[in-house]
Amino acid sequence: MKKITIKALAFGIGLAALGANSWVLAEGNPAAGKKKAETCSGCHGEDGNSNAPIFPKLAGQHVAYLAKQLQEFKSQSRGESTMAAIAEPLSDEDIADLSAWFAKGSVHIEEEEGDYAVGERLYRVGNLQKGIPACASCHGPHGEGNGEAGFPAVRGQYSAYVSKALREFKAGERRNDRNQMMRDIAAKLGEEEIGAVSDFVSVLK
Numbered sequence: 288m289k290k291i292t293i294k295a296l297a298f299g300i301g302l303a304a305l306g307a308n309s310w311v312l313a314e315g316n317p318a319a320g321k322k323k324a325e326t327c328s329g330c331h332g333e334d335g336n337s338n339a340p341i342f343p344k345l346a347g348q349h350v351a352y353l354a355k356q357l358q359e360f361k362s363q364s365r366g367e368s369t370m371a372a373i374a375e376p377l378s379d380e381d382i383a384d385l386s387a388w389f390a391k392g393s394v395h396i397e398e399e400e401g402d403y404a405v406g407e408r409l410y411r412v413g414n415l416q417k418g419i420p421a422c423a424s425c426h427g428p429h430g431e432g433n434g435e436a437g438f439p440a441v442r443g444q445y446s447a448y449v450s451k452a453l454r455e456f457k458a459g460e461r462r463n464d465r466n467q468m469m470r471d472i473a474a475k476l477g478e479e480e481i482g483a484v485s486d487f488v489s490v491l492k
């Protein structure tokens with residue numbers, strides 16, 4: 288009996304999450320997405336491995352996360368002027384196709400060089416005194432994220448982009464995270480912790 292109740296509860300929560308994100312269920316066509324992605328390649332690379340660290344890598348990212356971001360750039364609930372202009376003319380079908388294409392790629396991960404101990408500890412264990420949860424609890428031990436839960440992959444992402452995202456969550460400039468999940472965490476991170484965890488994420492695999 289107990290089991291059933293818990294299952295039913297989990298199902299209910301799952302449905303609530305789906306309800307909030309129902310548009311992400313539109314299935315995209317990666318071949319069509321590849322063609323449409325020609326306009327993205329100057330910044331994000333042909334396969335989603337961007338050439339400059341200020342342009343996030345999209346390769347291998349979860350399809351639902353990519354679609355959510357594109358919808359939010361378009362509606363400007365993720366306020367960022369470059370991507371707002373690019374997402375503005377995209378239809379739901381374009382967004383589904385582009386997301387399907389980039390999700391299929393495999394992310395290029397830099398080689399480790401140096402000491403990542405501080406960042407790795409924060410990522411895997413968090414900081415109990417400061418109330419910072421382990422990043423791995425949501426983003427996964429390999430930085431793989433969880434598409435259904437809405438947790439993006441972070442492995443191999445450029446350190447400079449990760450730091451920028453964390454600073455923007457911290458300042459409340461980026462506010463598209465459900466239940467303020469990232470804003471609450473980033474608010475507790477100091478500048479050194481942001482640097483260390485971002486460097487670690489960029490070599491995580």
Ligand code: HEC
Pocket residue numbers: 323324326327328329330331341342343344345353356357367369370373385451
């Ligand atoms: C002129 C350069 C440029 C072009 C062209 C461009 N982007 Fe971007 N894109 C950016 C920048 C810069 C960001 C990071 C925004 C930020 O810092 O919040 C970004 C972020 C994104 C993100 C969010 C990634 C994440 O990890 O949250 C997605 C998804 C995305 N772009 C998709 C696309 C798609 C699809 C196209 C083509 C239709 C495209 N972009 C074209 C510059 C560009």
Ligand code: HEC
Pocket residue numbers: 343355409410419420421422423424425426437438439441449450452453463464465468469472484485
């Ligand atoms: C409780 C779950 C949770 C924890 C713990 C967590 N995150 Fe996140 N994180 C999220 C969610 C959800 C998003 C996506 C927000 C959105 O929809 O745009 C996110 C987004 C991000 C992004 C932006 C990714 C991109 O491509 O733009 C970065 C970077 C990030 N998290 C880093 C971290 C780091 C570093 C830690 C540990 C200090 C951490 N997160 C802990 C849930 C979490």
